[in-house]
Amino acid sequence: xxxxxxxxxxxxxxxxxxxxxxxxxxxxxxxxxxxxxxxxxxxxxxxxxxxxxxxxxxxxxxxxxxxxxxxxxxxxxxxxxxxxxxxxxxxxxxxxxxxxxxxxxxxxxxxxxxxxxxxxxxxxxxxxxxxxxxxxxxxxxxxxxxxxxxxxxxxxxxxxxxxxxxxxxxxxxxxxxxxxxxxxxxxxxxxxxxxxxxxxxxxxxxxxxxxxxxxxxxxxxxxxxxxxxxxxxxxxxxxxxxxxxxx
Amino acid sequence: xxxxxxxxxxxxxxxxxxxxxxxxxxxxxxxxxxxxxxxxxxxxxxxxxxxxxxxxxxxxxxxxxxxxxxxxxxxxxxxxxxxxxxxxxxxxxxxxxxxxxxxxxxxxxxxxxxxxxxxxxxxxxxxxxxxxxxxxxxxxxxxxxxxxxxxxxxxxxxxxxxxxxxxxxxxxxxxxxxxxxxxxxxxxxxxxxxxxxxxxxxxxxxxxxxxxxxxxxxxxxxxxxxxxxxxxxxxxxxxxxxxxxxxxxxxxxxxxxxxxxxx
Ligand SMILES: Nc1ncnc2c1ncn2[C@@H]1O[C@H](COP(=O)(O)OP(=O)(O)OP(=O)(O)O)[C@@H](O)[C@H]1O
Ligand SMILES: [Mg+2]
Numbered sequence: 001x002x003x004x005x006x007x008x009x010x011x012x013x014x015x016x017x018x019x020x021x022x023x024x025x026x027x028x029x030x031x032x033x034x035x036x037x038x039x040x041x042x043x044x045x046x047x048x049x050x051x052x053x054x055x056x057x058x059x060x061x062x063x064x065x066x067x068x069x070x071x072x073x074x075x076x077x078x079x080x081x082x083x084x085x086x087x088x089x090x091x092x093x094x095x096x097x098x099x100x101x102x103x104x105x106x107x108x109x110x111x112x113x114x115x116x117x118x119x120x121x122x123x124x125x126x127x128x129x130x131x132x133x134x135x136x137x138x139x140x141x142x143x144x145x146x147x148x149x150x151x152x153x154x155x156x157x158x159x160x161x162x163x164x165x166x167x168x169x170x171x172x173x174x175x176x177x178x179x180x181x182x183x184x185x186x187x188x189x190x191x192x193x194x195x196x197x198x199x200x201x202x203x204x205x206x207x208x209x210x211x212x213x214x215x216x217x218x219x220x221x222x223x224x225x226x227x228x229x230x231x232x233x234x235x236x237x238x239x240x241x242x243x244x245x246x247x
Numbered sequence: 248x249x250x251x252x253x254x255x256x257x258x259x260x261x262x263x264x265x266x267x268x269x270x271x272x273x274x275x276x277x278x279x280x281x282x283x284x285x286x287x288x289x290x291x292x293x294x295x296x297x298x299x300x301x302x303x304x305x306x307x308x309x310x311x312x313x314x315x316x317x318x319x320x321x322x323x324x325x326x327x328x329x330x331x332x333x334x335x336x337x338x339x340x341x342x343x344x345x346x347x348x349x350x351x352x353x354x355x356x357x358x359x360x361x362x363x364x365x366x367x368x369x370x371x372x373x374x375x376x377x378x379x380x381x382x383x384x385x386x387x388x389x390x391x392x393x394x395x396x397x398x399x400x401x402x403x404x405x406x407x408x409x410x411x412x413x414x415x416x417x418x419x420x421x422x423x424x425x426x427x428x429x430x431x432x433x434x435x436x437x438x439x440x441x442x443x444x445x446x447x448x449x450x451x452x453x454x455x456x457x458x459x460x461x462x463x464x465x466x467x468x469x470x471x472x473x474x475x476x477x478x479x480x481x482x483x484x485x486x487x488x489x490x491x492x493x494x495x496x497x498x499x500x501x502x503x504x505x506x507x508x509x510x
Contacts, residue, residue: 054406072410084407087504088425097421098411129504147411 001028001051001151001183005060008046020046022208023060030150033177033184035194037237038204044187045081045155047209051185052078052153064151074098076151077144081159085128085139091115092124094139098147114142117176134165141173145180154186158193170196174221191237195230196223203240212240284473289480292473296461308461312485315446315457318374319489322381323442327435330386334393334431339423344394351390359384359445363452373454377446380453384445385438392434396427429497429505436493443486458482 006024011017020043028034036044049055051062053071062069064076072078077098085094095111102110115121118138128136137157144152157173158166170193177184188194194201201215215236219229266286273285284292296308337343337351359380366376400423408422450459458478465474497506 052410054409072406072412074410074412076410078406078410080403080407082401082403084403086404086407086422086425088428088501097408100412127500127504 001026001062001064003027003051003060003062006047006050006057006062007059008043008050008055008057019208021050021057022210024209024211026202026211026214028183028185031181031183032199033197034186035198035201036185036187036204037189037191037194037201037241038209039206039241040189042204042207043209044204048078048153048155048185048187052076054078074147075149076153077147077149079140079144079152079154079157081155081157083136083140085136085143087128090125090127091120091131091139094128095142095146097143110146114146117145117179118142118172132165134161134169137161137169138172141176145176145182148180149182151183151185154184156187156189159189166190166193173197178221191234191241192225194237195234196225201233201237203237215240282470282472284476288473289477292471292477296474296477308481311457311461312481314374315450315459316485318377318449318457319381319439319442319446321374322378322446323385323439325378326382326385326389326438326442330389330438331393331431331435334390335397335424335427337390338394338397338427339419344398348394351387355387355391360448363449366449367453373456376453377449377457380449381442381445385442388441389434389438392437393427393431396430396434397423399430400426425501429502432496432502433506436490436496439489439493440486443482443489447482 003024003026006021008021009017009019024047036047038044046055050057051069053069053073053076078084086097089097092111092115095114096107099107099110111124115124118141120135120138120142123131123135128139131139137160141157158169161169174197186194186197195217198217201217203212203215204210205212215233217233219227219233223230270286273283273288297306299306333347337347362380362383366379370376370379404422404426405418408418413421446457447459447462450457451463454460458481461478462475465471465478468474496502
């Protein structure tokens, strides 16, 4: 995936234009796990929406495998901040949603596999309302994985969860990523989250969101929370975000 | 008391208190109102209405209940048949919204009662007149609420569906329709209530049969207030019954998720 000069300004009549992305350049390799980190309102979601094909950049190009992005595509699946799973469908139907016209036996097998993978066996016939936040999140992830996408975009997928569930979900996300090897772009506010998960962390400035630095994490999984390297990277990220001395 | 018991006991207590107050008040001269019937008189009024006259197969009241119900359901179902698809279209296609919304918003506040003279001019038969009025009364709220339901579907559902390659009719069928359904069902239920209110009003003016007509007729039969109050109570109970039936729709899995209720 290659971004060149991606620029976006929101213009609304009667209001001053809001420049959100000043021109972003970034390359992402296949199978990488990238975290996008930056202050609230800096344009992370906007960038992800452009990559996902839900919004268009005013200028610049986004190409994936050499093809410009023209709109949403089942090969690149978005896991939304609000999950976006369908409350009128059971867990099973939600996960099968992207499988379209496949034979039923085939669906049964695929959905079964991913229900197992995200630990939701026994909840096939449950409706999302009866699930906890963490379980809904897992449904959203399973639905995305079930179509075997090349790329998964996640917009603060763990943002709404309590800190314990969040830790567990991170571990699961890593396990799934290691098993299935999709490219993952994950937006987060959380410095720890990015150090625990990412191959590289892209740090944005406040709006308009420039890329301040792309930090290589380069620690093997599983990562030791308190280790020296871990702490160094964490401090570096805090420093970039301008909060090092505030803590 | 457990809440189950309370659910049955509390309304009965309220009802008994009300009956007692009514009874005392009516016996004391009805606060100046001439001849307000006591609960007992209303009951014996029912004896008249539920009597089967010679040569007929059912009590008099049945004919009136049936024609009121027939008109209500016909007008209401027609309103659903046309109103729901139109509302969906207006909600989904921005152009349709621009084109039709102002007109609908203008027609909507016109009370169905105001249409009575028109209905008398256009239609010859009693039934068609009332059905038309009920249609008018139920149609606009259904269209407006259905359109609002579609327009308020969270964007994330639409985007998620598009992400998996859905568009056009399949997007509509698999996401738009089910996402709007709970609000549509609620709109339908509310419109059913409106229809039942309007049928009585319509029958008081435009026709010669039905529960509304029965009330007017009782007035001309030497002010039979016992029949008037009795019919009112009957109207209320049938309305309650209709609402209870439609409430069942809200307990379906496809609908339940979107209905927030505190009990
Ligand atoms: N559709 C829109 N119209 C106008 N302004 C918008 C629109 N969408 C976003 N913005 C503005 O663009 C800026 C960036 O928004 P964005 O949602 O990308 O931020 P973010 O980095 O994801 O923030 P957060 O971390 O809080 O989710 C915000 O200031 C927001 O007000
Ligand atoms: Mg955001």
